[in-house]
Amino acid sequence: MPPKVRFTKEDVIKAAFSIVEENGFNGMSTQKVADRLNSSVQPLYSQFENIDALKRVVAVRTQAIFRSFVLADYSERKYLNPWIGEILFAKKYSKLYFALFVERNDHEDLFLDVNRETFNIMCDTLEFKGLDINITHAFYRHMQVYLYGLAIMVCNKYWLDDSEEGLIRVVTEQGEIMLKATLDGLLLDRSKWPNAARRK
Numbered sequence: 001m002p003p004k005v006r007f008t009k010e011d012v013i014k015a016a017f018s019i020v021e022e023n024g025f026n027g028m029s030t031q032k033v034a035d036r037l038n039s040s041v042q043p044l045y046s047q048f049e050n051i052d053a054l055k056r057v058v059a060v061r062t063q064a065i066f067r068s069f070v071l072a073d074y075s076e077r078k079y080l081n082p083w084i085g086e087i088l089f090a091k092k093y094s095k096l097y098f099a100l101f102v103e104r105n106d107h108e109d110l111f112l113d114v115n116r117e118t119f120n121i122m123c124d125t126l127e128f129k130g131l132d133i134n135i136t137h138a139f140y141r142h143m144q145v146y147l148y149g150l151a152i153m154v155c156n157k158y159w160l161d162d163s164e165e166g167l168i169r170v171v172t173e174q175g176e177i178m179l180k181a182t183l184d185g186l187l188l189d190r191s192k193w194p195n196a197a198r199r200k
Contacts, residue, residue, distance in 0.1 A: 007043035016058050024099030025055055025107075052106070059107035062096055065089070067114050071121075074168060079125040080175045082118035083147050087167050090151035098155050101148065127179060139182040146174055 015036040019028045030051050034041045048054045070085035090097040100111060119140055122128055128136050153159040154167070161170075 007037055007039060007047075009047040011037065012044055012047050012054065013057055013061065016054050017061060020055075020058050020062070020099060021093065021096055024095060024103050025059075025105045026099070026103055028055060028058075056107065059105075059110055062100065063107075063110040063114065065093070065096075066100070066111065067117075070114060070118055075172060077125075077127070077172070077175070079122045079127050079179070080172055082122065083143055083175060084168050084171050086147055087151055087154060087171055088164060090154050091162055091164070091167060094155040097151060102152070135182055139178060142178055142182070143175065146178070147171070 012033065016028060016033050019032050019036060028051070030041045030044055033044050033051075033054070037043060044051070044054065048057070066086075066089055069089040070082040072081065072085055074081050074084040074088075099105065100107070119136075122140065123133075123136055128139075150159065150170070154162050159167075161167075
């Protein structure tokens with residue numbers, strides 16, 4: 001008669017997810033998962049081939065959470081929703097955000113898939129539908145840079161007003177400024193930048 005399995009696959013995933021949430025993927029190991037379960041490493045190897053397989057499952061679960069944030073509706077300006085969702089994800093899951101987008105890991109492909117999805121959605125919004133793809137790309141790239149910097153500040157508690165309302169407001173304001181700059185050609189034509197001559 002086979003021994004009774006004390007821990008399910010879901011138990012192992014939840015334990016691993018909690019470790020990544022606190023310490024990132026680099027802080028996850030078989031022994032730490034075992035310690036979190038108050039067990040030996042046997043439950044992990046009975047459910048997963050190795051630690052990398054478990055990390056991938058945790059990454060997929062994290063992607064699903066991240067995707068739920070960036071695809072949610074926060075604003076009537078639909079093009080802003082992915083950016084608002086990303087900053088709210090960074091606020092709620094600061095260690096996860098850092099693990100995904102600052103630390104090197106083997107799961108970047110999952111989040112590139114989400115980026116492609118949000119970009120395509122943005123292309124169909126009222127503000128970008130029918131525009132030259134280069135214009136849309138310019139806006140997207142510049143917003144990515146802005147959001148990344150803001151998210152790192154939020155993760156490290158450097159942003160003073162990190163309330164949900166405050167973050168939605170600042171992302172909305174910056175998004176509107178960036179959109180106007182994009183439509184005015186300022187993000188494509190560097191000659192229109194202030195002090196452009198000194199940068200040549």
